[in-house]
Amino acid sequence: MSGSERESRRSPVREGLWTVPADGEPRLLGHRCRVCGEVFFPRRVTGTCSRCYSQRLDEVQLGPLGRIATFTAVMQPPAGGRYRGSVPFCYGIVELDDGVRVKGHIAAAPDRLRTGMRVKLSIDELGRGEADDVVEIYRFHPTGE
Ligand SMILES: [Zn+2]
Numbered sequence: 317m318s319g320s321e322r323e324s325r326r327s328p329v330r331e332g333l334w335t336v337p338a339d340g341e342p343r344l345l346g347h348r349c350r351v352c353g354e355v356f357f358p359r360r361v362t363g364t365c366s367r368c369y370s371q372r373l374d375e376v377q378l379g380p381l382g383r384i385a386t387f388t389a390v391m392q393p394p395a396g397g398r399y400r401g402s403v404p405f406c407y408g409i410v411e412l413d414d415g416v417r418v419k420g421h422i423a424a425a426p427d428r429l430r431t432g433m434r435v436k437l438s439i440d441e442l443g444r445g446e447a448d449d450v451v452e453i454y455r456f457h458p459t460g461e
Contacts, residue, residue: 323328325449329442333358334454335377342439342453343377344418350374355416382412382456389426400443400451402447410435410456434459 328334336355338341339426346357357378364371393399406422406429422429423440435456442453 325447327445327449327451330358331452334437334439337377341380342437342454343379344412344437346376346378346416347373348376355414356389357416357418376414376418378414378418379412381459382410382418382435383438384429384431384433384435384456385409385411385417385428386431387422388427391410399400400445401453402443411442421453423455423457429458434461 349365350372352368354367
């Protein structure tokens with residue numbers, strides 16, 4: 317990484333999706349319903365559980381480890397023109413060890429992936445934003461286990 321890259325502003329693709337605690341391993345930010353136990357990712361913007369309608373939601377940290385439940389190769393950029401990454405890319409559903417399923421990018425070629433494969437969360441550069449800032453996403457990497 318060059319000096320100029322290090323000075324670039326880093327922006328999450330969306331605020332509030334993840335945190336990086338003191339151990340340095342990123343975690344996704346979710347909600348757990350205190351009444352029925354349902355876990356949500358991302359956090360519920362309404363503040364209400366969609367299963368039991370309770371408003372007693374606690375913030376929880378999810379990950380970083382899980383397994384690929386299913387995946388696909390995306391051959392064209394998503395519609396809307398705001399996508400900053402390259403294509404093709406792999407996208408899938410990962411079942412975290414916490415028991416919750418989340419959607420996200422998977423950092424490997426499709427022929428290197430299989431369902432059930434162990435993956436780990438990381439925060440990666442997606443591309444450059446309009447202000448030449450580094451746009452970051454959460455993404456899963458095969459652990460090789
Ligand atoms: Zn609930």
